[in-house]
Amino acid sequence: MGNMFLMSYDAVVMGLGSSGSSVLYHLVRKGFGKVLGIDARCPGCGQTSRSSAIVRLHYTNPVTRDMAIYSWRFWMRFREETGYEREVYHVTGVGFAGSGGDTKYVEEVVRSLRSRGIDAEIIPPDKFKLEYFPEINVDDIDVVAWEPLSGYCDAYDSVQGFIKYAVTGGAEVRYPEEIIRLEAEGDTILKIVTNKGVYKADYFINTLGVWTNKVLRTIGVTLPIQPAREDVLYISMDNPPGFGWGDLNLGFYGRPDTGSRYLIGGLEPDYKVEASNVEPGEYSTPPLEILRSRLERASIRFPSMASAAPISMIYGYYDVTPDHQPIISIDPRYKNLIHLVGLSGHGFKLAPAFGDTVTDIILYGESRRFPLEQFRATRFREGVDASGRYKYGILG
Numbered sequence: 001m002g003n004m005f006l007m008s009y010d011a012v013v014m015g016l017g018s019s020g021s022s023v024l025y026h027l028v029r030k031g032f033g034k035v036l037g038i039d040a041r042c043p044g045c046g047q048t049s050r051s052s053a054i055v056r057l058h059y060t061n062p063v064t065r066d067m068a069i070y071s072w073r074f075w076m077r078f079r080e081e082t083g084y085e086r087e088v089y090h091v092t093g094v095g096f097a098g099s100g101g102d103t104k105y106v107e108e109v110v111r112s113l114r115s116r117g118i119d120a121e122i123i124p125p126d127k128f129k130l131e132y133f134p135e136i137n138v139d140d141i142d143v144v145a146w147e148p149l150s151g152y153c154d155a156y157d158s159v160q161g162f163i164k165y166a167v168t169g170g171a172e173v174r175y176p177e178e179i180i181r182l183e184a185e186g187d188t189i190l191k192i193v194t195n196k197g198v199y200k201a202d203y204f205i206n207t208l209g210v211w212t213n214k215v216l217r218t219i220g221v222t223l224p225i226q227p228a229r230e231d232v233l234y235i236s237m238d239n240p241p242g243f244g245w246g247d248l249n250l251g252f253y254g255r256p257d258t259g260s261r262y263l264i265g266g267l268e269p270d271y272k273v274e275a276s277n278v279e280p281g282e283y284s285t286p287p288l289e290i291l292r293s294r295l296e297r298a299s300i301r302f303p304s305m306a307s308a309a310p311i312s313m314i315y316g317y318y319d320v321t322p323d324h325q326p327i328i329s330i331d332p333r334y335k336n337l338i339h340l341v342g343l344s345g346h347g348f349k350l351a352p353a354f355g356d357t358v359t360d361i362i363l364y365g366e367s368r369r370f371p372l373e374q375f376r377a378t379r380f381r382e383g384v385d386a387s388g389r390y391k392y393g394i395l396g
């Protein structure tokens with residue numbers, strides 16, 4: 001290796017987005033001594049940097065729902081939990097609208113949340129219009145699920161909070177530093193080789209998101225993860241809705257941003273993308289067709305958006321699995337490689353639960369809080385399908 005140095009750690013976290021930074025935080029919090037986090041860009045500068053970061057509890061899959069509840073409670077206490085100088089969580093309330101066959105699932109989720117003592121309710125659409133936002137069109141909606149304490153996070157700042165805690169507690173963080181390959185012997189990963197050094201560790205945690213397979217290929221591992229592009233439109237308008245919104249009928253979601261800004265995303269990402277070209281960014285010239293269709297759809301629900309001014313359009317890439325649920329598991333071949341990837345476009349909000357879970361797997365061989373069998377890496381070839389109930393997979 002020429003003059004490259006070799007250092008040893010208890011654990012190395014590969015990739016420091018919302019997932020890796022939360023794992024690093026939880027490792028330190030649970031007493032791991034010598035841990036290293038590495039990122040090829042900078043912490044929070046991958047797909048996390050473009051995340052809408054909506055935090056909601058509405059999940060039809062009961063385990064993902066439990067992880068959402070745990071994480072939401074964490075986001076609300078973020079400052080206490082991390083000692084970070086700022087709050088990162090904004091309470092706005094989030095509504096979920098549906099009709100027809102979706103109605104019973106929407107109601108089921110709310111019933112389940114309420115049975116846990118969580119403030120959530122089913123609101124008849126006319127009442128929602130009257131009490132929450134008179135400018136909404138509810139003609140096609142049968143039901144609104146309302147979560148008054150849900151909202152969104154500042155995604156980048158959340159990562160910085162996790163990292164700061166970890167570094168203060170003794171973790172090392174290196175960036176920009178690119179992992180080039182892993183090296184294994186038998187069933188054990190021995191080390192990683194980056195463009196700047198070589199690191200040995202007892203455990204290696206894969207939180208590389210869409211970039212996972214590029215790195216894992218070097219040890220002959222490929223996970224069933226497909227990239228998909230999501231475009232998000234930012235608009236400015238008078239009196240934007242003050243709440244987040246998920247629309248099962250019209251296939252879009254939205255949330256307030258600062259001031260007069262509101263953002264609008266789609267529930268169906270574009271799967272026609274090259275795995276080698278997944279750098280997130282902002283359009284200098286937004287694709288007009290997508291911009292128009294986003295605005296048209298949202299204006300059916302919120303007619304005053306028809307005269308909103310588009311401000312900017314960004315894009316990022318989801319790491320999508322066949323059932324739109326994450327892979328959280330020890331690699332079937334390498335006993336000290338743990339995957340937390342395939343978050344399928346809904347993984348920001350779950351970062352606190354993910355971090356807790358992965359560190360439990362290292363400490364105890366399994367998660368103590370959540371039953372994770374359905375998220376194992378081998379499930380796809382075993383015929384297990386952990387999909388949610390709605391036709392839009394990214395809702396989980």
Ligand SMILES: Cc1cc2nc3c(=O)[nH]c(=O)nc-3n(C[C@H](O)[C@H](O)[C@H](O)COP(=O)(O)OP(=O)(O)OC[C@H]3O[C@@H](n4cnc5c(N)ncnc54)[C@H](O)[C@@H]3O)c2cc1C
Nearest residue numbers: 015017018019040046047048051054179209316347348349
């Ligand atoms: C536009 C958009 C909107 C979204 N909206 C929401 C939402 O409203 N709510 C929600 O819950 N989720 C949302 N998501 C999903 C959520 O943001 C992601 O699931 C989550 O942030 C992914 O985090 P990550 O840490 O797994 O991946 P990333 O943030 O991509 O982190 C992976 C890291 O690995 C690093 N890396 C890659 N290759 C290497 C290498 N060779 N060596 C070293 N480092 C490397 C990268 O630099 C990167 O920082 C959205 C995603 C997008 C793109």
